[in-house]
Amino acid sequence: MTLTEEAVKSTVRVAAVQAEGVYFDLNGAVDKTCRLIEEAARKGVDLIAFLEVWIPMYPGWIWQRLIDFGKVGEYMKHSLRRDGPEMAKIQNCAATHRIAISLGYSENHNNSLYLPQSVIGKDGEIKMLRRKSKPTHAERTIYGDGSGASLLNVVDEPGLGKPLLRYHTYSQGEQIHVAAWPPMNYYNSVPEGSALWSQCREGGAQLVDHARDRGQLLWDRCDEAGEWEVIPHSRRRVCGHQRPDGRKLTEDLDETEEGLLIADLDFAEIQKVKAILDVHGHYSRPDLLWLGVDYCEKKQVRPAHD
Numbered sequence: 001m002t003l004t005e006e007a008v009k010s011t012v013r014v015a016a017v018q019a020e021g022v023y024f025d026l027n028g029a030v031d032k033t034c035r036l037i038e039e040a041a042r043k044g045v046d047l048i049a050f051l052e053v054w055i056p057m058y059p060g061w062i063w064q065r066l067i068d069f070g071k072v073g074e075y076m077k078h079s080l081r082r083d084g085p086e087m088a089k090i091q092n093c094a095a096t097h098r099i100a101i102s103l104g105y106s107e108n109h110n111n112s113l114y115l116p117q118s119v120i121g122k123d124g125e126i127k128m129l130r131r132k133s134k135p136t137h138a139e140r141t142i143y144g145d146g147s148g149a150s151l152l153n154v155v156d157e158p159g160l161g162k163p164l165l166r167y168h169t170y171s172q173g174e175q176i177h178v179a180a181w182p183p184m185n186y187y188n189s190v191p192e193g194s195a196l197w198s199q200c201r202e203g204g205a206q207l208v209d210h211a212r213d214r215g216q217l218l219w220d221r222c223d224e225a226g227e228w229e230v231i232p233h234s235r236r237r238v239c240g241h242q243r244p245d246g247r248k249l250t251e252d253l254d255e256t257e258e259g260l261l262i263a264d265l266d267f268a269e270i271q272k273v274k275a276i277l278d279v280h281g282h283y284s285r286p287d288l289l290w291l292g293v294d295y296c297e298k299k300q301v302r303p304a305h306d
């Protein structure tokens with residue numbers, strides 16, 4: 001999330017969610033989401049981060065067997081619509097409790113599914129809808145691709161910091177990186193790999209991470225990003241926060257325990273790391289290497305010259 005330096009608070013309280021989601025029950029999933037938002041607000045949290053596909057949870061069966069048309073249809077029915085009443089309930093909850101939300105979910109848009117992450121501001125407005133640009137492997141059996149508009153994935157939110165795709169994100173001045181992974185158990189991912197992908201960053205933000213088990217903690221010192229990272233995820237995984245230099249900031253919950261891992265993030269820590277390594281500043285060579293980006297939303301029906 002982006003913000004002018006003058007408006008950023010020196011310390012922001014952030015919560016990473018470690019909880020079991022609600023499968024195939026959209027209303028139940030929204031109700032649990034709101035309960036966790038309310039709990040975080042009571043504890044003085046500014047931003048609460050949910051895992052990837054928190055609603056209605058990750059479709060792990062796609063990695064286990066051939067396409068299941070019946071289950072896909074049921075999953076689509078319980079996926080969230082951006083303009084639906086269920087999303088409006090979550091937005092109202094954010095506004096009522098004056099808390100920002102990073103929400104991962106399965107999006108039903110005109111009966112096509114996408115893998116988005118949205119940031120909802122403290123005023124209840126959706127500030128960003130980022131769809132995964134290329135679903136991974138078996139995910140492509142049910143999810144569509146995001147467009148160039150999803151590259152604009154860092155947003156302005158008063159009172160908070162700035163929450164190849166990575167380098168483009170760095171260029172937008174990210175300060176808090178929400179690493180939204182699905183609940184990685186035996187059927188859908190290798191936890192050690194996700195930790196390496198999450199933490200070996202160069203962008204200068206703080207990490208809020210979702211989906212790691214105890215073995216992944218071995219990778220903690222791999223972080224070169226200089227950013228706060230927040231890691232929310234489901235049970236059977238360890239989530240939490242990391243300092244910009246890669247050190248852990250929070251103690252782990254037991255893998256069977258639900259709860260919020262809350263930390264106060266000090267933005268002064270970012271400057272200390274960026275003084276050593278800033279890949280979009282003094283450590284870059286734009287005279288030799290640069291990134292070209294197409295932000296246009298590619299609609300199905302458009303004039304031939306677009």
